[in-house]
Amino acid sequence: MAYKKYLNKNFAIFCGPGNNGGDGLAIARLLSLSGHAVQVFLLNSASKRSSDFDINYKCLKEVASVIIDLKEISLPSLAADTIIIDAIFGTGLNRSLDGFSKQLVEYINRLNNKVVAIDMPSGLLTDLSSKGLTAIKANNTLTFQCFKAAFLLPENEEYFGNVHILDINLHPSYLNSVETTFELVDQQFISSIIKLRKAFSHKGNFGHALIIAGSYGKMGAAVLSTKACLQSGAGLVTAHVPAKGVEIMQISAPEAMCRIDTQSEIISNIDYDLKPYTSIGIGPGIGKEKMTTSFLYQLLKDYQKPMVIDADALNILSENPDWLSLLPPGSILTPHPKEYARLFGNDMNDLEKINTALQKAHDLKIIIILKGHHTFIATPDGKGYFNTTGNAGMAKGGSGDVLTGIITGILAQGYKPNEAAILGVYMHGAAGDNAAAKYGMISMTATDLIEALKTPDLLTK
Numbered sequence: 001m002a003y004k005k006y007l008n009k010n011f012a013i014f015c016g017p018g019n020n021g022g023d024g025l026a027i028a029r030l031l032s033l034s035g036h037a038v039q040v041f042l043l044n045s046a047s048k049r050s051s052d053f054d055i056n057y058k059c060l061k062e063v064a065s066v067i068i069d070l071k072e073i074s075l076p077s078l079a080a081d082t083i084i085i086d087a088i089f090g091t092g093l094n095r096s097l098d099g100f101s102k103q104l105v106e107y108i109n110r111l112n113n114k115v116v117a118i119d120m121p122s123g124l125l126t127d128l129s130s131k132g133l134t135a136i137k138a139n140n141t142l143t144f145q146c147f148k149a150a151f152l153l154p155e156n157e158e159y160f161g162n163v164h165i166l167d168i169n170l171h172p173s174y175l176n177s178v179e180t181t182f183e184l185v186d187q188q189f190i191s192s193i194i195k196l197r198k199a200f201s202h203k204g205n206f207g208h209a210l211i212i213a214g215s216y217g218k219m220g221a222a223v224l225s226t227k228a229c230l231q232s233g234a235g236l237v238t239a240h241v242p243a244k245g246v247e248i249m250q251i252s253a254p255e256a257m258c259r260i261d262t263q264s265e266i267i268s269n270i271d272y273d274l275k276p277y278t279s280i281g282i283g284p285g286i287g288k289e290k291m292t293t294s295f296l297y298q299l300l301k302d303y304q305k306p307m308v309i310d311a312d313a314l315n316i317l318s319e320n321p322d323w324l325s326l327l328p329p330g331s332i333l334t335p336h337p338k339e340y341a342r343l344f345g346n347d348m349n350d351l352e353k354i355n356t357a358l359q360k361a362h363d364l365k366i367i368i369i370l371k372g373h374h375t376f377i378a379t380p381d382g383k384g385y386f387n388t389t390g391n392a393g394m395a396k397g398g399s400g401d402v403l404t405g406i407i408t409g410i411l412a413q414g415y416k417p418n419e420a421a422i423l424g425v426y427m428h429g430a431a432g433d434n435a436a437a438k439y440g441m442i443s444m445t446a447t448d449l450i451e452a453l454k455t456p457d458l459l460t461k
């Protein structure tokens with residue numbers, strides 16, 4: 001955060017009666033001691049105060065500063081350049097705001113002043129959905145020690161602004177001992193998964209991926225996923241494509257071998273042994289023709305190893321929900337929000353969405369990747385992972401095809417399905433961040449994502 005922007009400004013600090021309010025009072029003291037003009041507004045100060053509040057209240061009283069008890073009738077008027085600090089409620093809020101606290105938050109939101117929220121924007125709930133609730137709309141949120149799940153959900157986007165994590169020195173062994181349903185996937189996490197390539201290894205050590213993709217007019221999806229697969233570390237890659245798509249594929253991705261469908265424009269059957277392939281990715285650009293649909297059914301019935309399932313293969317599944325039970329255990333589904341809604345329903349808030357994904361992942365013994373900003377990976381053992389790489393430059397056609405190729409290639413190398421999903425999503429986002437740094441979010445394309453995979457420190461920085 002550009003802290004310098006806030007130097008020598010006036011501050012209005014709104015404090016609730018709990019520990020969050022206590023943090024606000026401590027901030028007021030420190031700002032006062034460093035010569036800033038500070039006004040402190042207390043909400044419900046007569047109600048039960050936490051001990052942290054009381055301690056910090058006493059300390060603040062010893063420093064000259066203005067402390068005002070807020071009454072319903074008198075909301076304060078503030079100069080336009082006063083910085084508002086929101087220390088009304090933090091993680092202790094257990095229900096939606098009402099009465100005066102709601103009125104106060106609505107009032108602060110109507111002002112054009114810059115707002116810094118402490119720990120959580122007041123009104124946001126930590127463990128429940130905040131969809132449709134009243135909460136502070138902050139420009140910046142200074143949160144303590146850990147990212148809160150609430151900052152990872154699209155429905156909360158307008159509330160927290162830029163999130164900064166402040167280290168308050170909680171002991172690492174304490175943090176490691178806390179069992180959580182959700183994990184953040186960052187570089188450290190990835191370094192615990194990644195396998196080194198041994199010096200004496202050969203292509204046979206890195207598996208053989210089969211990408212089943214494309215139809216007439218949608219060969220681009222097949223090319224993107226095949227090229228991404230080639231750059232994910234797989235030893236060998238074969239693309240199964242409609243007959244008319246072979247030349248396109250061979251010219252675009254000469255390192256890949258081709259299997260040629262008996263149909264010229266669609267995918268309709270596989271008449272060869274699938275044993276040599278160590279992973280299969282199916283879906284990008286395949287369409288939903290009858291023959292393709294029957295072929296998918298047959299494949300689901302016959303194939304036993306985990307598959308990566310994307311795009312039209314997901315759409316076919318959503319039209320035939322009974323087939324979900326045929327998915328080989330460990331299979332990885334990669335729906336974007338619309339595909340997810342078609343598969344599992346429409347009217348869910350973001351928390352319901354991720355909880356449903358966890359439940360379905362458990363029941364069907366599969367992995368569900370809910371794509372978006374902070375892509376969520378639901379695993380069958382009940383854990384969910386939020387990704388930390390990626391950016392809005394990736395919100396373009398073709399980005400998902402690249403992800404399918406990457407995950408299929410990682411799965412081919414012998415990574416466990418959970419690991420392949422997590423590593424693939426992280427790598428894809430890291431490539432997106434590299435592409436954005438090089439070309440900018442507006443102009444970068446899915447092809448640039450593939451190009452950006454070729455970065456030596458992609459997984460180590």
Ligand SMILES: NC(=O)C1=CN([C@@H]2O[C@H](COP(=O)(O)OP(=O)(O)OC[C@H]3O[C@@H](n4cnc5c(N)ncnc54)[C@H](O)[C@@H]3O)[C@@H](O)[C@H]2O)[C@@H](O)CC1
Pocket residue numbers: 016017018019020021023048050088089090091092093094095096097098101118119120144168
């Ligand atoms: N390890 C930690 O947990 C730390 C927590 N800290 C601070 O402590 C905060 C949590 O403090 P608290 O647990 O005291 O909780 P809060 O200060 O967030 O709020 C609790 C107060 O709000 C009241 N309340 C709850 N829901 C309400 C509603 N809908 N309407 C009106 N009043 C409502 C409660 O009765 C209680 O008085 C964190 O957000 C953070 O700011 C930090 O001081 C550092 C360490």
Ligand SMILES: Nc1ncnc2c1ncn2[C@@H]1O[C@H](COP(=O)(O)OP(=O)(O)O)[C@@H](O)[C@H]1O
Pocket residue numbers: 311335336371372373374375389390391392393394395396397398399400401402403428
């Ligand atoms: N705002 C964003 N931040 C981070 N990643 C994003 C963002 N928008 C899209 N992406 C990523 O880009 C990919 C888009 O996939 P998808 O919608 O299936 O594209 P397509 O089907 O056109 O290939 C997903 O992996 C998604 O996570």
Ligand SMILES: [K+]
Pocket residue numbers: 020086087088089090117118119120121122
């Ligand atoms: K707050």
